Amino acid sequence: DGGITQSPKYLFRKEGQNVTLSCEQNLNHDAMYWYRQDPGQGLRLIYYSQIVNDFQKGDIAEGYSVSREKKESFPLTVTSAQKNPTAFYLCASSILWGVDGYTFGSGTRLTVV
């Protein structure tokens, strides 16, 4: 079955460390997205990518980085420059134009210890 897989489900990071969240899809979708969700809050867009080797900043890109070397993969790195990284991170994908909406992964909960 096609879908979008995020790993790990839970991640703990020490202050000052970079961590990378994985997102893989086998839906043949062109576009991929990363969102951050804080408790009781809506979704905030971090980065998005329409095609391989191209990506754009979203509303809260500072302290994050991404790459899109393959159509299926869109990893997110949370760098030490991100001052408050503890949150729930959601990856999504869609056909271009988003007319069918997004398919979401099950999320990664990142906690700074």
Next chain:
Amino acid sequence: GNSVTQMEGPVTLSEEAFLTINCTYTATGYLSLFWYVQYPGEGLQLLLKATKADDKGSNKGFEATYRKETTSFHLEKGSVQVSDSAVYFCALSANSGGSNYKLTFGKGTLLTVNP
């Protein structure tokens, strides 16, 4: 820019009660409208969608009609169950001849259904 406004939560209902979660939008161009549901600790799942005016999306007893004249896409269910407890997000995709393919989400409405 585009925007989606949902009713503020939380919403608390008894089992078998009628549910309405209001959603209105501001956008131009060709629109698709969506409701997503998020259960605790999980990602968002597409609940239903409508891709043209007066379309009704439906799934699992939930319904929503794309009303262009009132710019609304209210979510309804005739008889809620405890298992419907979740956060509900309204969203839209607006294509106006450019490359605006990103979804615009509302802030979400927490629904709690008590037995």
